[in-house]
Amino acid sequence: MSTTTLLSEKDTLKKTPQAFPFLDLRAQFASIRQETIDAVTRVLESQAFILGEEVDSFEKEIAQFVGCQFVIGCASGSDALLLALMALGIGVGDEVVTTPFTFVATGTAIARLGARPVFVDIDPETFNIDTEALENAITPRTRAIIPVHLFGLPADMNALKEVSARHGLAVIEDAAQAIGARYLDDLVGQLGTIACFSFFPSKNLGGAGDGGMLTTNDAAYAERLRLLRVHGNRTKYSSELLGINSRLDAMQAAILRVKLRHLDDWTTARRRNAARYRQLFLDAGLEQKVKAPEEPAGSHHVYNQFVIRASRRDELQAYLRARGIPSEIYYPNPLHLQPAFAYLGHDDGNFPQSERASREVLALPISPELTEEQQTMVVNAMADYYNSCTE
Secondary structure (H helix, E strand, C coil), X not given: CCHHHHHCCHHHHHHCCCCCCCCCHHHHHHHCHHHHHHHXXXXXXXXXXXXXXXHHHHHHHHHHHHCCCEEEEECCHHHHHHHHHHHCCCCCCCEEEECCCCCCHHHHHHHHCCCEEEECCECCCCCCECHHHCHHHCCCCEEEECCECXXXXXXXXXXXXXXXXXXXXXXXXXXXXXXXXXXXXEECCCCCCEEEEECCCCCCCCCCCCCEEEEECCHHHXXXXXXXXXXXXXXXXXXXXXXXXXXXXXXXXXXXXXXXXXXXXHHHHHHHHHHHHHHHHHHCCCCCCEXXXXXXXXXXXXXXXXXXXXXXXXXXXXXXXXXXXCCECCCCCCHHHCHHHHHHCCCCCCCHHHHHHHHHEEEECCCCCCCHHHHHHHHHHHHHHHHHCCC
């Protein structure tokens, strides 16, 4: 099938309904409906909506889950990154090393404080920051490194921490997509100086709106983060620090407490679906056309997204869409090529692995509610596309 044929289907693609959702949050809600309603009712009856007992309890439960001493709720994963950098005192003239193949918030949090994002390309096997290239990016102005546990796979933290220790750098884990993921024997969230989580609805632990969390084992940073999220106030109307308003509200905390009880089961289901995709690819003879995500030895992937590399990615996605099969691209443009970061002066070719990934990646449905029949539909449609291709 030619590209021209696919493009001629444009009007049809717009009208084709999805066979099933990419992420079925309605099905998830149905499975915890009464628990969630009870939790929301509890908050409404209390009329205590900002921080308070509900948030305190959720922070304690996350601390136990992650195995971290201090947990601080905030308004979003993006704010968590910003607060972590603020707690470290990072600002104008500083540099923070991270990857260009990530959601934009990783880079904008750095830039908003007047610091300079310094990008390091990705390892093509894992999509995570290439730790072998990390050393070359460090300068006397470097203050911190932000590894991203992308799609739910932990970065190579031992190699990264060796570099950070050698140069005296803080490590901020961007664990927005990776709650429950493990690196060797430890859960993400306790592997760096501070870790940042997101509870955006599409995350493995997702709220009914925005929400975020920071974890640390450093008491001084924990105290500073608690001040920074409430305008720098320790007591009412007395600001010790230049903070922001970034509080986790009680309604989100109550809902997330319900969902946290189910997270391990949902993670098991995601991993089961990932294993099934791999087998279906083999059964369909697709191993030469698509590459399933890696799970290096010692890592426990939680598959917030199941991201493959696919030949003729855009044509494949159009073909799937025409048949009602959902998919997404994370991410179509690496940060160094986005207009917001044009001032950094990067060009095409500066980070070739990130650029190549942006041309090849395709996320397939992977939610816990995904059925074997739906996965078979996805893979059969992919096989049909590649069988119809003329090189």
